[in-house]
Amino acid sequence: MSDLLSVVEDCPLKWSLSASVKADAEKCPTGSPEPGKVRISIADREDESGTIVLRHALAAKNGESPVECLLTGHEEKSYFLSAQAENGHWVGRETVKVSLAPGRPQTVSLGLDFRAIPHGLIESSNADRLLERGDVLIKFAARTSTFMENVIMAGEKAVKKLSGLFHEGIKKGDPTCFHVAIYLGEGRTAEAHGGDLSTARVGAREIDAHAGFLFRVYRCQDRALAEAAAKVAETWATGRMKYLVPALVPFHLASFGPQAHGEALVFGQESGRKGGPLRFGAMFCSQFVIAVYQAAAVAKQLRQKPGLISTDVQMPAGLDLHASNSSPLALHARLEGASATWRYVDEVLVRPQQDANVQTAPPARPGKDVTEQVQVLGNPTQKRWPSGEWIYARNPWSLKEFEGKIYVGSGNSNNPPPAANAGPVDLWALDAANGTFPEKPEYEVPDEQVDVFRILSDGLWIPGHDSKVTARNDSRVKGESKYEHFKRLLKTAVTFPADWAAGNVHHKIGSVWMTMNNIPNGIHVYDVIEFGGALFAAIATVMGGMVARSNDRGHTWEVMLTKPFPYSRTRTFFVLDDDTGPRLYAATNGGRIYRFDGRSDFAEMNVRFFPAISDLKDVFVARPAEYRKQVVYIAGQKIIDHDWRPLGLFAAARADSARPLPLPGGALARDLLVHDDVLYALASTQPSAQSTRVHVFATRDLESFAEVCFFDAETFARSFETLNGDFYFGLGCDPDHLQGQTGRILKVPASALS
Amino acid sequence: MKLWTIRKEQLAALQVAYERQFCDRAVAYLRRQYPQVCAALEERSIRASVETALQKRATYRFDSEETFFAYLDLMYLLGFDFDRDPEKERVRGTLTDFDLGARTRLLLLVKEARERTRLAEQGIART
Numbered sequence: 082m083s084d085l086l087s088v089v090e091d092c093p094l095k096w097s098l099s100a101s102v103k104a105d106a107e108k109c110p111t112g113s114p115e116p117g118k119v120r121i122s123i124a125d126r127e128d129e130s131g132t133i134v135l136r137h138a139l140a141a142k143n144g145e146s147p148v149e150c151l152l153t154g155h156e157e158k159s160y161f162l163s164a165q166a167e168n169g170h171w172v173g174r175e176t177v178k179v180s181l182a183p184g185r186p187q188t189v190s191l192g193l194d195f196r197a198i199p200h201g202l203i204e205s206s207n208a209d210r211l212l213e214r215g216d217v218l219i220k221f222a223a224r225t226s227t228f229m230e231n232v233i234m235a236g237e238k239a240v241k242k243l244s245g246l247f248h249e250g251i252k253k254g255d256p257t258c259f260h261v262a263i264y265l266g267e268g269r270t271a272e273a274h275g276g277d278l279s280t281a282r283v284g285a286r287e288i289d290a291h292a293g294f295l296f297r298v299y300r301c302q303d304r305a306l307a308e309a310a311a312k313v314a315e316t317w318a319t320g321r322m323k324y325l326v327p328a329l330v331p332f333h334l335a336s337f338g339p340q341a342h343g344e345a346l347v348f349g350q351e352s353g354r355k356g357g358p359l360r361f362g363a364m365f366c367s368q369f370v371i372a373v374y375q376a377a378a379v380a381k382q383l384r385q386k387p388g389l390i391s392t393d394v395q396m397p398a399g400l401d402l403h404a405s406n407s408s409p410l411a412l413h414a415r416l417e418g419a420s421a422t423w424r425y426v427d428e429v430l431v432r433p434q435q436d437a438n439v440q441t442a443p444p445a446r447p448g449k450d451v452t453e454q455v456q457v458l459g460n461p462t463q464k465r466w467p468s469g470e471w472i473y474a475r476n477p478w479s480l481k482e483f484e485g486k487i488y489v490g491s492g493n494s495n496n497p498p499p500a501a502n503a504g505p506v507d508l509w510a511l512d513a514a515n516g517t518f519p520e521k522p523e524y525e526v527p528d529e530q531v532d533v534f535r536i537l538s539d540g541l542w543i544p545g546h547d548s549k550v551t552a553r554n555d556s557r558v559k560g561e562s563k564y565e566h567f568k569r570l571l572k573t574a575v576t577f578p579a580d581w582a583a584g585n586v587h588h589k590i591g592s593v594w595m596t597m598n599n600i601p602n603g604i605h606v607y608d609v610i611e612f613g614g615a616l617f618a619a620i621a622t623v624m625g626g627m628v629a630r631s632n633d634r635g636h637t638w639e640v641m642l643t644k645p646f647p648y649s650r651t652r653t654f655f656v657l658d659d660d661t662g663p664r665l666y667a668a669t670n671g672g673r674i675y676r677f678d679g680r681s682d683f684a685e686m687n688v689r690f691f692p693a694i695s696d697l698k699d700v701f702v703a704r705p706a707e708y709r710k711q712v713v714y715i716a717g718q719k720i721i722d723h724d725w726r727p728l729g730l731f732a733a734a735r736a737d738s739a740r741p742l743p744l745p746g747g748a749l750a751r752d753l754l755v756h757d758d759v760l761y762a763l764a765s766t767q768p769s770a771q772s773t774r775v776h777v778f779a780t781r782d783l784e785s786f787a788e789v790c791f792f793d794a795e796t797f798a799r800s801f802e803t804l805n806g807d808f809y810f811g812l813g814c815d816p817d818h819l820q821g822q823t824g825r826i827l828k829v830p831a832s833a834l835s
Numbered sequence: 836m837k838l839w840t841i842r843k844e845q846l847a848a849l850q851v852a853y854e855r856q857f858c859d860r861a862v863a864y865l866r867r868q869y870p871q872v873c874a875a876l877e878e879r880s881i882r883a884s885v886e887t888a889l890q891k892r893a894t895y896r897f898d899s900e901e902t903f904f905a906y907l908d909l910m911y912l913l914g915f916d917f918d919r920d921p922e923k924e925r926v927r928g929t930l931t932d933f934d935l936g937a938r939t940r941l942l943l944l945v946k947e948a949r950e951r952t953r954l955a956e957q958g959i960a961r962t
Contacts, residue, residue, distance in 0.1 A: 118934070137934040141943055149936035 104144035109195030205268025215307025281324030321356030349379025445746025448788030454833035475824030477811025494547030504529030545585025672697030806831030
């Protein structure tokens with residue numbers, strides 16, 4: 082015989098965990114997709130924050146998969162199992178906890194429920210497949226929340242703690258719910274929204290305005306009432322009523338008492354008034370939704386009995402609340418408790434960030450799944466920033482290969498938290514030959530952030546993002562009184578903070594790093610480029626965006642203004658050819674482009690460099706990559722100060738011919754690199770609420786992209802690099818969604834791609 | 836003090852005996868499950884088919900007796916070379932989808948193949 086059969090019996094003390102999945106075909110509409118391949122997550126923590134083992138099942142035509150052994154072991158252990166079909170249409174009914182003990186095999190059956198919208202990800206284009214007019218949407222904390230939303234949540238948590246002890250009903254509410262809207266159909270909602278107080282109104286919005294947030298959907302079983310409520314909402318949500326800050330609402334009594342009856346009668350009488358009841362100049366979110374439903378219910382009663390008085394007002398279960406005193410929590414609790422009249426439909430995530438040009442994106446044709454081949458090389462910046470908010474500073478803003486090493490950017494130069502003004506930055510360089518980081522960083526960069534690396538003709542350069550080098554001595558000098566010292570500090574503080582006096586560039590010469598702290602007023606140095614034999618630095622000063630030029634490799638600099646407004650910033654450089662030859666361009670915030678006149682000035686160009694993006698206030702050219710006489714770039718939008726979120730990918734052969742370059746499937750580009758005459762784009766998508774998919778796309782013609790590979794991770798990859806066919810990735814996170822894996826450096830070996 | 840030692844030679848002898856028994860069981864299984872096909876084959880050919888299935892274990896990553904017999908089922912239902920048949924690309928796709936456990940891949944394929952055979956036989960019976 083060619084192969085050996087095992088003659089050794091399994092250890093009797095071994096436990097085994099087996100599972101099968103079963104789809105409830107009766108609950109899905111005819112012609113719905115079958116479950117197909119199903120992912121089973123085996124987590125050691127219920128919130129899936131720890132280790133997760135992924136296994137797969139395949140459901141047969143009858144919806145059931147064979148029982149398969151997923152894990153074996155010897156030590157006592159508990160796991161939490163959940164399942165979701167890869168097509169996103171089937172999801173596990175619940176997370177199942179299993180406790181495993183030696184010698185005891187266990188088999189779990191995971192029931193799958195059908196969901197009309199794959200992965201529970203909705204957007205305005207597909208919302209009608211799940212939502213119906215009049216659906217009440219309760220919004221929960223997810224990726225982002227505004228200050229006003231945080232105020233509401235804090236108040237609700239307090240009231241749940243206090244009142245919840247006494248009112249059984251309120252206990253059913255979830256204190257993280259903080260906003261309520263009513264669905265109008267065609268991807269639109271009516272709501273009182275207060276994210277930005279200057280524009281806060283009761284109005285209609287696209288559901289996409291809630292990108293990244295979770296909603297629980299509740300449906301009124303009385304469909305005529307739901308339709309009537311939607312009509313009232315449309316009539317009232319004109320923007321006439323302002324947004325009412327509901328700071329004290331959680332502490333008021335929400336019961337449907339005499340005052341509430343009177344208020345409901347007014348709503349009914351005013352149900353057809355455009356812009357809402359005259360008496361009300363402002364409403365908050367839950368008040369508005371309750372009010373439109375009460376208006377619809379009372380209007381019907383008024384038609385039957387025009388002389389209706391407030392004490393005769395009848396209110397269906399779930400809506401028996403005092404609208405002006407009812408927080409989102411109170412409404413949520415009431416809907417949960419009114420199962421006869423209100424049905425919980427589903428929990429959905431409004432599709433998070435995606436390319437601004439997603440509508441024209443070509444369909445996705447998946448590349449190779451390398452999830453199993455991803456190697457974790459380490460998290461070097463964890464040493465300096467081990468936990469808490471400092472995780473944000475571990476963001477590997479850039480990875481750059483130089484002389485066989487992969488250099489890792491990190492730090493954070495934002496003034497507000499998380500990880501405000503982190504730095505100095507440890508410069509870690511991975512030895513690509515053996516895949517390890519050295520014991521110590523190669524250099525301590527005296528800046529708050531290492532954002533980009535540039536390889537120029539004389540080696541590796543780092544623009545100094547936010548200097549940690551002070552250009553004056555603030556300490557008290559001998560003989561100076563405390564009062565004189567205070568006066569001096571005050572004087573210098575109002576004129577120039579210490580680290581604003583000069584900006585840095587860092588240059589590796591041979592094996593030695595050198596910091597040159599001499600760019601006048603260069604608070605932030607964002608980019609450095611070589612053009613026409615000189616060095617140019619993109620800087621921000623108190624005067625505005627500027628460009629500094631050095632003819633002696635960074636030893637002395639002269640500055641030129643680009644954008645003369647405080648807080649404006651010159652962010653990046655790129656070179657494009659025109660009839661006269663190569664021309665240097667500088668990009669600033671506000672989506673502006675400036676061209677160097679070749680002598681001493683940068684002139685602003687009247688060009689649309691970001692077609693399809695209307696609000697350019699905080700937008701700039703990020704990650705420009707020159708490729709085949711074009712510049713390819715990501716539209717970056719400021720998040721806090723200097724960090725940015727990607728809005729979309731663009732390309733331009735000339736400054737006045739910029740065009741969108743959407744990636745397949747609307748994937749969101751995060752980094753670019755050119756290697757061996759191929760342009761690679763690092764991108765991410767969010768296939769489901771809990772997972773992120775990292776993609777690498779490649780193009781040779783800037784027309785079509787092919788996907789090289791993808792892998793699933795807990796968070797997106799912010800930067801990438803390639804060397805000898807291997808790909809390296811740096812996992813990142815956004816400031817409002819810190820992820821423990823941030824800073825992790827991964828490798829996908831070339832062998833995994835063949 | 837060692838209480839009990841199994842020498843390599845003893846283990847090898849045990850292995851040979853175990854494999855012979857296993858092979859006999861597989862042949863008996865095939866004769867029971869597919870009497871008509873086996874009636875047309877010599878004993879030598881049936882044993883050769885078992886040998887072929889044994890060789891495929893490493894390629895298609897299955898090792899339990901249940902999955903081994905399932906692979907034999909596929910050979911007898913779809914043809915001895917089904918894994919190289921260009922017309923059975925979909926079957927090969929499932930067989931080589933190593934995200935899935937061996938039991939899932941093989942049992943589902945057998946179930947599908949049996950269903951197909953049943954439908955084909957019904958079709959013949961009708962005509």
